[in-house]
Amino acid sequence: MPKETKTKRATKPRGEKKKKDPNAPKRGLSAYMFFAQEQRDNVREENPGISFGQVGKVLGERWKALNDKQRTPYETKAQEDKKRYEDEKASYNADAEEESG
DNA sequence: GTACTGATTGTTTGT
């Protein structure tokens, strides 16, 4: 059992707005992202003609409905993508340093 | 070192 910090989500104005970097390394996709990529087609099949937002809803409901095992294939993808992101950061930081001078 | 915030990713339909 890994350390589980209390990830509380309180709407408290703390800190200033984030700064957008010029070469901001886009973050890797999330398990949910890959999940939607496939479901998006399936969901529409089962729900042909659904309204805007509905798709997203069903997606979320189904997503949670999945088990850790089902998410595995998606979580894995997310990890692979993560690696991608890590690389970008490398380049991002590399350039950032050069920028300095 | 922790708790919290903002940003980011992908998709749907419709104007």
Place this chain on the structure above:
DNA sequence: ACAAACAATCAGTAC
């Protein structure tokens, strides 16, 4: 191009 809803995750911030 943007809107809302869904969920996940990192990076930066403040004390």
